Amino acid sequence: xxxxxxxxxxxxEVRYESxxxxxxSGNCHCKDCQxxxxxxxxxxxxxxxxxxxxxxAPKYFRSTGDSGCFIERGFxxxxxxxxFTKLEMMPGVLGIKAGTLDDASMFNPRLDFYVSSxxxxxxxxxxxxxxxxxxxx
Numbered sequence: 266x267x268x269x270x271x272x273x274x275x276x277x278e279v280r281y282e283s284x285x286x287x288x289x290s291g292n293c294h295c296k297d298c299q300x301x302x303x304x305x306x307x308x309x310x311x312x313x314x315x316x317x318x319x320x321x322a323p324k325y326f327r328s329t330g331d332s333g334c335f336i337e338r339g340f341x342x343x344x345x346x347x348x349f350t351k352l353e354m355m356p357g358v359l360g361i362k363a364g365t366l367d368d369a370s371m372f373n374p375r376l377d378f379y380v381s382s383x384x385x386x387x388x389x390x391x392x393x394x395x396x397x398x399x400x401x402x
Contacts, residue, residue: 272366279321286361295379305387308363
């Protein structure tokens with residue numbers, strides 16, 4: 266049986282699956298997401314960490330966000346694809362980068378956040394609600 270949400274890194278060494286619905290999905294426009302993704306934002310879906318099974322061994326890089334809390338970004342140690350995010354301010358939650366889904370059309374963003382950091386060349390969907398900073402604000 267195929268999981269509802271499944272995906273992998275570019276080389277396929279790290280895969281994940283979940284049959285749960287995401288608790289939250291949106292586009293983060295913070296400077297860290299811009300820098301780490303190389304784009305204008307990161308499209309992400311957040312699940313209960315316990316509901317996601319991971320095969321392979323992602324490596325994590327820890328940095329401090331503008332909240333003062335740490336952010337861990339999980340990536341494939343072979344191909345470097347970013348897959349996951351763990352946030353100190355949201356224990357037990359795992360963010361999954363939407364572009365890594367086998368079927369990326371499953372991503373349905375509900376919010377643009379950290380829009381105060383968005384680039385002038387970033388054309389956001391005007392139908393989505395906007396938050397200047399954190400989606401929890």
